[in-house]
Amino acid sequence: MNGGRAFLWQLLALAAAVVLAPLLVGNPYHLNVLNVMALNVLVVTGLNLLIGFAGHISLGHAAFYGLGAYVSGILSSTHGWDPWLSSLAAALVVALVALVIGIPTLRLAGNYLVMATLGFNLIVTILILQLDEFTGGPSGFSGIPPLKVLGRSLASDQQFYWLVWGAALLGLLLARNLADSRVGRGLKALHDSPVAAAAVGVPTAAYKVKVFVLSAVYASLAGSLYAHYFGIVTPKTFDIFFSVELVTMCLVGGMGSLWGGFFGAAFLTPLPQVLHVFDEYKDVFFGGILLVLLIYQPQGLAGLWTRHARARAARSA
Amino acid sequence: MEPLLKVEALDMSFGGVQALSEVSFSALAGRITAVIGPNGAGKTTAINCISGVYRPQGGRVLFGGQAITGLAPHVLARQGLTRTFQNLQVFTNLTVLENVMVGLHGVTGKGFVSAMLRLPGQRAEERRIRARALEALTFLGLAARAGLPAGQLSYGDRKRVELARALVARPKLVLLDEPVAGLNPAETEEMGRVLLEVRRQGVGLLLVEHDMSLVMRVSDQVVVLHFGRQIAQGDPQAIQRHPEVLRTYLGCQDQPPPGVEPAIALEAAHA
Amino acid sequence: MSGWEQLSQYIMSGLTTGSIYALAALGFCLIYNATHIVNFAQGDFISLGGLMMYTLLGAAGLPALLALPLAVAVVAGLGVVLEAAAVGRAKSREITVLIFITVAASVLFRGVFKEVWGKQALAVPPLSPDVPLKLLGATFTPQNLWILGITLAAIAVLIYFFNHTLTGRAVRAVAINPKAAALMGIDTRRMVRLSFALAGALGALAGAIITPITTASYNVGVLMGLKGFAAAVLGGYGNFLGAIVGGLSLGLLESLGAGALSSTYKDVIAFVVLLLVLFVRPRGLLGGGEETRV
Numbered sequence: 062m063n064g065g066r067a068f069l070w071q072l073l074a075l076a077a078a079v080v081l082a083p084l085l086v087g088n089p090y091h092l093n094v095l096n097v098m099a100l101n102v103l104v105v106t107g108l109n110l111l112i113g114f115a116g117h118i119s120l121g122h123a124a125f126y127g128l129g130a131y132v133s134g135i136l137s138s139t140h141g142w143d144p145w146l147s148s149l150a151a152a153l154v155v156a157l158v159a160l161v162i163g164i165p166t167l168r169l170a171g172n173y174l175v176m177a178t179l180g181f182n183l184i185v186t187i188l189i190l191q192l193d194e195f196t197g198g199p200s201g202f203s204g205i206p207p208l209k210v211l212g213r214s215l216a217s218d219q220q221f222y223w224l225v226w227g228a229a230l231l232g233l234l235l236a237r238n239l240a241d242s243r244v245g246r247g248l249k250a251l252h253d254s255p256v257a258a259a260a261v262g263v264p265t266a267a268y269k270v271k272v273f274v275l276s277a278v279y280a281s282l283a284g285s286l287y288a289h290y291f292g293i294v295t296p297k298t299f300d301i302f303f304s305v306e307l308v309t310m311c312l313v314g315g316m317g318s319l320w321g322g323f324f325g326a327a328f329l330t331p332l333p334q335v336l337h338v339f340d341e342y343k344d345v346f347f348g349g350i351l352l353v354l355l356i357y358q359p360q361g362l363a364g365l366w367t368r369h370a371r372a373r374a375a376r377s378a
Numbered sequence: 379m380e381p382l383l384k385v386e387a388l389d390m391s392f393g394g395v396q397a398l399s400e401v402s403f404s405a406l407a408g409r410i411t412a413v414i415g416p417n418g419a420g421k422t423t424a425i426n427c428i429s430g431v432y433r434p435q436g437g438r439v440l441f442g443g444q445a446i447t448g449l450a451p452h453v454l455a456r457q458g459l460t461r462t463f464q465n466l467q468v469f470t471n472l473t474v475l476e477n478v479m480v481g482l483h484g485v486t487g488k489g490f491v492s493a494m495l496r497l498p499g500q501r502a503e504e505r506r507i508r509a510r511a512l513e514a515l516t517f518l519g520l521a522a523r524a525g526l527p528a529g530q531l532s533y534g535d536r537k538r539v540e541l542a543r544a545l546v547a548r549p550k551l552v553l554l555d556e557p558v559a560g561l562n563p564a565e566t567e568e569m570g571r572v573l574l575e576v577r578r579q580g581v582g583l584l585l586v587e588h589d590m591s592l593v594m595r596v597s598d599q600v601v602v603l604h605f606g607r608q609i610a611q612g613d614p615q616a617i618q619r620h621p622e623v624l625r626t627y628l629g630c631q632d633q634p635p636p637g638v639e640p641a642i643a644l645e646a647a648h649a
Numbered sequence: 650m651s652g653w654e655q656l657s658q659y660i661m662s663g664l665t666t667g668s669i670y671a672l673a674a675l676g677f678c679l680i681y682n683a684t685h686i687v688n689f690a691q692g693d694f695i696s697l698g699g700l701m702m703y704t705l706l707g708a709a710g711l712p713a714l715l716a717l718p719l720a721v722a723v724v725a726g727l728g729v730v731l732e733a734a735a736v737g738r739a740k741s742r743e744i745t746v747l748i749f750i751t752v753a754a755s756v757l758f759r760g761v762f763k764e765v766w767g768k769q770a771l772a773v774p775p776l777s778p779d780v781p782l783k784l785l786g787a788t789f790t791p792q793n794l795w796i797l798g799i800t801l802a803a804i805a806v807l808i809y810f811f812n813h814t815l816t817g818r819a820v821r822a823v824a825i826n827p828k829a830a831a832l833m834g835i836d837t838r839r840m841v842r843l844s845f846a847l848a849g850a851l852g853a854l855a856g857a858i859i860t861p862i863t864t865a866s867y868n869v870g871v872l873m874g875l876k877g878f879a880a881a882v883l884g885g886y887g888n889f890l891g892a893i894v895g896g897l898s899l900g901l902l903e904s905l906g907a908g909a910l911s912s913t914y915k916d917v918i919a920f921v922v923l924l925l926v927l928f929v930r931p932r933g934l935l936g937g938g939e940e941t942r943v
Contacts, residue, residue: 118745165928177927180920187917235494242493243486250469250480257467261543262455262484271490305752344760351753359741
């Protein structure tokens with residue numbers, strides 16, 4: 062997990078790029094792709110906290126994303142809640158669900174979280190499909206109101222762009238702050254050696270659960286933003302295959318590296334959207350990339366970068 | 379004086395092998411207590427039972443008069459009981475300084491929210507943690523290596539990082555599992571000095587060790603385990619004359635038990 | 650239909666799908682014992698088994714006696730390829746990485762199947778002509794009997810293999826202690842590869858016998874594989890007897906649950922069971938507990 066001052070400069074560079082990008086991207090469709098990218102960055106940043114800190118992988122983040130979208134969507138349209146309030150309520154619901162899944166599974170050694178979140182994602186998808194009275198079933202749930210800031214609806218791609226990229230940058234900053242703190246060191250320590258971390262006072266089980274809940278909340282908030290941006294949510298967006306895609310973004314970029322996750326999301330989000338022909342071969346492509354990377358470069362793209370940086374440092378030394 | 383740590387009739391077995399049976403001993407505050415015994419005597423198991431890694435199947439552990447049997451390790455750390463490990467457990471992905479900073483986890487308290495938001499109190503706490511960790515590194519002569527990834531350190535330096543990490547929070551008692559195993563004579567000598575200095579500062583130590591000359595030099599009390607039983611406790615001089623200890627180590631009457639290292643037996647004989 | 654007839658109907662269909670879950674669960678067990686990873690491509694073995702039967706039996710017109718072993722051999726081969734080209738070749742030995750290699754392989758396999766066989770459902774002819782049979786009030790087809798019979802035969806062969814052949818015992822030895830097995834002169838890598846082949850063969854068998862009922866498609870095995878995984882967890886992950894018990898109980902639970910409540914939530918049952926087992930008794934019905942030493 063990155064911390065330190067360098068990260069702040071890099072984040073500032075990204076912020077500058079975010080400000081400049083709309084000048085270059087006039088096409089609203091491309092802006093839309095950038096918006097989806099920011100949403101994915103947010104989810105992946107949260108997921109990365111879990112992978113990098115606790116060393117656990119979740120195959121249920123699409124479901125947390127989906128719950129964030131559906132709960133907030135339903136509360137704000139069917140029940141007329143303010144979208145901000147409904148997003149918060151959705152995050153609370155998701156935090157609770159993550160707590161229920163995390164407490165029994167994370168105290169065990171082994172990969173029980175993967176199994177539990179996998180089962181959970183499948184259940185959520187089936188429930189969304191079957192509870193059509195509330196969720197609209199397979200055709201989706203529509204008529205979700207947009208978010209409002211100072212009385213103005215954020216309905217256009219342009220307006221939403223500022224909101225969602227602001228959220229992504231903030232998400233990265235908060236994650237970095239956590240990494241570079243007492244809690245962050247405790248988490249990194251427990252990833253290295255759980256017994257030794259516990260021996261100096263790190264409550265290992267509680268920390269793993271907390272970081273899992275935090276990472277689920279990241280996904281939920283992104284999901285709520287998604288719902289209020291598009292105004293419609295469909296079950297397919299949040300199925301198990303999207304969970305796999307999210308993990309792919311983390312792993313392609315580099316497990317547990319915040320920038321790795323960012324680049325994974327930035328690289329993989331636009332591909333299927335920009336190349337329409339590619340949509341047909343999406344599975345072959347995603348599976349192939351992930352397979353080759355995991356076999357030959359398990360540290361992901363971030364690993365390539367650190368190796369490069371180390372080699373450069375060694376040459377100059 | 380009431381002992382700081384009291385171990386009463388601990389029982390522990392692994393799949394039919396009795397690792398500890400009815401083991402009792404005690405350790406005084408601010409003193410060095412050594413637990414010795416041949417390989418397989420149950421020394422590390424005893425440490426694991428005391429530090430909460432294992433839950434003993436019988437008996438109890440008292441720390442400062444309170445029963446702590448079965449409490450989680452991180453709770454014990456907060457109460458002033460920390461430890462080091464026989465197979466080194468340095469956090470290799472953290473720097474040397476960060477390793478020792480983690481050692482203060484149990485005595486500091488800022489959580490997730492204040493860390494993410496960098497609240498003022500959290501910043502102040504971070505500064506305190508850093509300063510105290512540097513102090514501990516200086517005490518162990520590691521200040522110059524503070525910024526290195528701990529994974530790059532030599533074996534001897536890793537042992538010192540572990541010790542610094544266990545000491546930095548100023549615990550009442552530190553459990554040391556073979557603090558000089560694998561060190562060369564000069565490093566061992568240095569470690570002995572460090573242990574005595576720690577004792578002088580009022581921290582109690584309970585060490586499991588094979589190096590008899592170190593044990594005899596630094597310990598106030600020695601506990602002898604053999605096949606999961608406590609066979610003697612006393613000061614070093616008394617232990618060296620204890621008939622059962624001599625029998626165990628030298629095998630005067632019986633065959634030497636399997637696993638006894640001849641070097642130890644010799645050392646004990648010469649001491 | 651009387652209550653009894655209905656009950657025996659549910660039990661018949663529960664045992665049929667349960668057999669498939671048991672075969673899938675056995676596949677999960679084999680690979681878990683050999684490598685300690687969860688092989689998420691197990692479901693794709695099932696898909697490929699069905700697709701191969703469609704091609705060999707339906708399109709190429711081979712007799713069943715030839716098509717079935719051929720399909721099993723092809724998928725067993727894919728299992729070996731998965732080990733030789735991916736899992737065994739990985740630079741990292743971290744379990745999470747290895748598990749995600751199988752996830753990636755699964756996505757890739759599915760993509761390839763889609764290119765080769767398309768997205769539509771493909772009808773696979775049954776192993777013998779469809780004539781409705783009746784037993785204790787339950788109506789079923791000869792295919793049901795094939796499924797039960799072939800599953801039983803596969804289990805019998807596995808039991809014989811692991812208990813009475815040298816190679817089978819070597820596979821078990823590798824599962825218990827790979828280092829010691831290697832020191833005894835066992836080629837552990839070969840045994841691991843053999844486990845992948847067996848897992849592929851079991852998946853193929855499951856796919857070949859169930860697709861005449863469900864039809865074959867590029868992703869038909871995914872859900873069955875996931876339910877087989879739930880069955881393996883229910884039985885006690887890595888436990889052979891547990892896989893069989895878990896598979897059959899899950900099949901029965903599903904069919905009785907769907908009958909008693911509503912078939913709408915049939916697919917949820919397996920995963921609710923999975924979560925409940927993980928929460929309440931993570932070692933499963935037949936798994937033993939053990940203390941981990943530091």
